[in-house]
Amino acid sequence: MTIIEKYADRFLARYSNYPQGQYVNLLLVRQVESEAIFRTEGSGEPLSKEFVHAGLDGDEIIQRVVISKRKQTAVERRTGRELLRAHGLLFEKDGKSGTCALNRNNPCERCMDCMIYGYAAGGGGAQKSRVVTDDAFSLHPATTITGSKQFNALFDNSTMRDPETGKPSHSIGTDEYVKPETVFLDIETLKDVTANEFRYILGNILRSSRYGAITARIGKVKNLLAGVIFSNCEIFSNLELTQAAYDHLRNGDDENGSTEPDFPLRTQKLVEAILEVSLELGGRVASHIVRLTPEEVVALVGEIITLYQDEAAVRRVLEETTKMYGPQG
Numbered sequence: 001m002t003i004i005e006k007y008a009d010r011f012l013a014r015y016s017n018y019p020q021g022q023y024v025n026l027l028l029v030r031q032v033e034s035e036a037i038f039r040t041e042g043s044g045e046p047l048s049k050e051f052v053h054a055g056l057d058g059d060e061i062i063q064r065v066v067i068s069k070r071k072q073t074a075v076e077r078r079t080g081r082e083l084l085r086a087h088g089l090l091f092e093k094d095g096k097s098g099t100c101a102l103n104r105n106n107p108c109e110r111c112m113d114c115m116i117y118g119y120a121a122g123g124g125g126a127q128k129s130r131v132v133t134d135d136a137f138s139l140h141p142a143t144t145i146t147g148s149k150q151f152n153a154l155f156d157n158s159t160m161r162d163p164e165t166g167k168p169s170h171s172i173g174t175d176e177y178v179k180p181e182t183v184f185l186d187i188e189t190l191k192d193v194t195a196n197e198f199r200y201i202l203g204n205i206l207r208s209s210r211y212g213a214i215t216a217r218i219g220k221v222k223n224l225l226a227g228v229i230f231s232n233c234e235i236f237s238n239l240e241l242t243q244a245a246y247d248h249l250r251n252g253d254d255e256n257g258s259t260e261p262d263f264p265l266r267t268q269k270l271v272e273a274i275l276e277v278s279l280e281l282g283g284r285v286a287s288h289i290v291r292l293t294p295e296e297v298v299a300l301v302g303e304i305i306t307l308y309q310d311e312a313a314v315r316r317v318l319e320e321t322t323k324m325y326g327p328q329g
């Protein structure tokens with residue numbers, strides 16, 4: 001029996017318009033694999049950061065780098081839509097607005113992307129997203145995980161030499177970036193999804209790797225599934241999870257009096273910390289909670305990888321799900 005079959009009662013048998021209170025919470029580690037910039041698109045601002053408490057206890061305040069929730073799901077939606085497009089499963093609503101596209105105000109209202117991640121149509125139709133997330137925080141303080149680089153501004157001829165005088169550029173700017181092996185903690189909550197919708201959403205997460213600013217240098221990010229919790233309501237927040245993991249991984253005072261976790265940190269150590277603190281945090285949630293064991297989490301990721309290696313099986317999942325939503329009414 002597969003993990004998804006074992007927990008079949010945690011998924012809806014078919015899509016329903018009415019909330020059923022079946023939540024699947026995916027505990028994710030987003031690990032940066034190359035220098036990355038996560039700024040607000042087009043703002044010209046440096047990285048977004050927030051002052052927050054270091055851990056759950058104590059008064060220590062640190063600045064953490066933040067990846068906005070919109071940025072995280074937008075990347076995963078694009079990954080999923082590429083797949084739907086390849087299988088001809090993005091539609092056109094009325095024959096004049098063009099094929100369903102993100103940010104173009106022409107949702108088809110019946111593809112998997114529209115039905116799962118939601119849409120708002122000008123004509124009044126709307127579907128709430130059933131994938132809910134929040135801003136993700138870096139585990140470590142910004143001072144530990146960011147660096148800045150100077151760059152020479154380019155001239156019109158795309159070189160650093162003035163085409164008229166031949167002299168080098170003296171216009172120097174700085175770019176702030178997040179260092180490789182920086183980790184962010186994030187919980188994605190899926191509401192009332194079927195098993196096939198779950199396969200699609202988790203596939204999008206595991207297959208997405210480019211986050212950050214659209215222009216300039218884009219960071220490569222690896223998503224790791226650290227845990228899965230079934231519940232009847234939303235559980236704890238990204239920030240609580242980050243703070244609890246930070247406390248758990250703190251070191252004793254070093255010669256500088258610092259007690260922050262090692263950087264870089266082995267992801268396995270972080271995954272173990274997440275499992276442990278999520279057990280504790282889960283104990284404070286007013287809901288019946290079922291957690292996958294670490295072995296089940298590994299097996300589940302294996303099931304998703306095996307599925308996506310089989311093109312015909314993926315097509316079946318996508319086609320069956322799309323058909324389930326029925327003709328556009």
Ligand SMILES: [Zn+2]
Nearest residue numbers: 100108111114
């Ligand atoms: Zn659509």
